[in-house]
Amino acid sequence: MIFAIKRFETHDGDGIRTTVFFKGCPLRCVWCHNPESFSFKKEIAFNPELCTNCLVCTKLCTANTVENGKHVFNRKDCTLCSKCVDACPARTFTLYGENRTAEDIANEVMRDKMFFDGSGGGVTLSGGEPMAQEELCYELAKTLKEKGVNVALDTCGYVEKRVIERILPYIDTFLYDIKAIDPNVHKKCTGVTNERILENLKFIDSMGKKIEIRIPFVPKFNDGEILKIANFIKSLKNVEKVRILVYHKYAEMKYVSLGILDNSPSEIPTKEQIENARKIMKDVTGLEVL
């Protein structure tokens, strides 16, 4: 199941890319800005800021009701029939989650092949955690590779090594997250410890695959990990660049829309903190740091 396909993506790998977002993730990073990627099931998001109170949706199902003249979305009664998504003039509702085959997705993303070829770009599998849907991820990577498309995989690395071994031949670049080196910090930030993640990364590195390391930088959570991460990266052979992902608070409304409790950190990093982190990373690893 995927929840979005975005074209002309320029931040997730080389050249012009189309990114396929897989739905569902084994981690629960406190700072995640894609909460629609948590669940492996379909979800309806309702953005109350856009609602004009036209009440069209209240005539369609029992989940949308009127209380004191105002529209209310009762998530617990929602059967995901999606009638509200089609009927709302203000596009207040969004259905996240579409069951699609690898072939179907591949056909859609191939529309931009000329842009991939002209820019050294390709397709990025992201999410969520693509490898958490092993078959779909494998089939899609393989199909695209066979069609001559450059494939990047944006992963948290929290999967069985076996899955990586199976998918790896069809991946050109790994966009690999390191959130912390200290397993306790990692658990606090993501809900899981990181031994498997770091082992998998070493394995990918040993297989000679091109790697871009991505580090979400969140004050008071993992800002003390930067030097340790840098030293770990230094021990790897095939990392080409490191990207510090600057934490932001733009996802607040997504949490509200999905009815998910928002525990994300309140503090965003300062420019100085980011520059400092980038400097440490560059000084230690000698790599290109973005």
Add this chain to the structure above:
Amino acid sequence: MANFFENRKFIENEFENASYDVNTGKSVEELEQTLIEMQENSSLDEDRELFCANAYAYLLKNARLEINERTPFSIKFDLGVTYFKSAGWDVFDKILFRRQREKVLGAKLPKEYKKMCDWQEVGLGDVFTDFWHTVPNWNNLLKYGFSGILESAKQSKDNLLKSNDERGVRFLNSLIIRYEAIIEFLERVYDYSLNFNVQKFSQAIKNLISNPPKPLYEVMLFQVLYLYFEEIGPERGRTLGPIDVLYYDFYKAELENGTSLEEIKDLFRYLFIHFVATKRFAQQPFLVGGSNLDGTDRCNELTYIILDVYDELNIYDPKIHLRYHKNVDQKVLTKVLDMIRRGNSSICIINDEAVLKGYEKIGISRSDAINYVLLGCYEPVIMGLEEPEVGVSWLNAVKPIEFVLNNGKDILQDRQIGITQNSNFSTFDELFEAYLKELDSIIDFTIDFAGKQSKFNTLVNPSPIYSSSFSACIEKGRDVHEYPLKYNNMSIKCFGLGTVVDSLVAIKKFVYDTKTITLSELVTALKQNFEGYEELRTKILNDNDKYGNGLPLPDEITTKITSHLSKKYCGKVVNGGRRLRLGLDSIDTHISRGRDTSATPCGRKAGTPISRNLCATAGMDRQGITGYMQSVLKIDADAFLDSAIFDFNLHPSAIEGDKGLKDFTSLVKVFFENGGFGLQGNIVNKETLKKAQEDPIKYSTLQIRVCGWNEYFVKMSKSKQDYFISAVED
């Protein structure tokens, strides 16, 4: 003269703050009064060319002067031109041109003229010979100068006298009167300039009285003056030409004479700021780059200097046209894209290959077309060889949908305009056929009327100054609007493609395929502006099948319409030998014509803007720029030589940093290598535009590419601002 940067602010406002010397001529009111008397006493039987030449000479002789010591382009004269509104709209235009056009067309073509007035009233379009978009042959003008042109005209007149070509002699007489007035005017300016500290300027004027322009400064001054002289009346010389090539030898000579690079840059600074100051409507274009016939690139060191100065000044007037081809200098392309990325959107890039194929399609070889320039917004013209008569008509292609659905009636004004007799269509194909027939009937009338009125061109507006730039006009003794050039064409623009396609798709899907609504119910909903039909409107708006996303159904309908136009009209021989050029651009009439257009099946409400140029309906390009480009690339750009410009909006974050610039460059190249005609656009997000709307002072310099020109966002009307807010990404 203080340095440029100290003078800049003063020069920028010199037209608004002009104070013409009352001792140098008559007031605009006096000039206007004389012209009114002349026009009222004129008859349709008299020699209009002579009449206008005398009026022209009278104006140049009596206009008041002002000299500004702070710029090398010092001279201004007062013909009531409100330069900060537009050039060309002066007393001559107001009295001699507009009144005469009404008089001539009303008397000579009453039936057609009435029909065209009806069209204007219902927002369908208009049909006029376009005197307002011209490209003089700068090569010729710079070669001969004012005195040289006058001399050739006199010689040619002698020849034509010998062969008893009365028509030719009459034309050349009017040209000679005008040029003698110009020389006399320059002498007057020279004498007057001696009162000021402008020795270099005086010297240049003195030289221009009897010689062609020689050093680079004189070339620039000549262009500035020629534009003034051509613009008296309704005419308007547009592009300054391919200035990196046009100026190159003069630039080299300057260097050899010891002029420093900084002094050369200063000349460009003053020239560009002169155009900032004149504030001509839609700006003054110039061209850089392009390919030679053998595929080599024309960019040279002057191209870099021009772009650097332009970039440094952070201006949008003059505006830049860059000719792209596969061997284009990468440094130039990257520089230009970076400028666009940093907000300088006053740049339009056109694809040589698409233009050359477009010319081939209307029977013009590559070897002739290779020297094309872009006229005003982005219309190709072969400088010196072609009179393109661009923009004879801008037709609102959305209106025919209204006629098809309502037995030929215009809804907002309840008037019978279209040809559809019966709006009961049992299939979508029948309805679609009826749409094409409506469109055809409008284009056919346009062609017919344009042909008939072109016979009165020299009675409505003789154009000897513009004509004088072409050897053919002087040798044959014919006005350029009598079509003596090697290639004489005319163009018709059909705009509103996005609204048209989305509307036809909605009819097909909701009326004929899913039968969600009957055709008569839809017509009722449209007449009621969707009041009481909000659910239907939402369903239509939320439906994904919209033009501009690279989707099969809308793209199929798009290509059916464009292929139909291409097959039936592209290159069609009309009006005694001219070829028809087609364009899909709207300029900004998508807003004004939208006001007179009823609600459309795509969910658009009555009176709101229709889609612009080749654009998707605002906000409906939901698949990102690559999807959008794919829809546009399905249109056979070669068939729309008069422009199939693609307007893009990109979010600044999508192309930030070095990688962003590289990806942006790749995007542009892929578009062109797959046949795209040209592109221009805005790198801005919705939030910035909303903030600018709320806080105009803070965002006073934010510029937006409107069509083939730029405007300050905060100075746009609210409806125009809202249109752009709805069109860009969050």
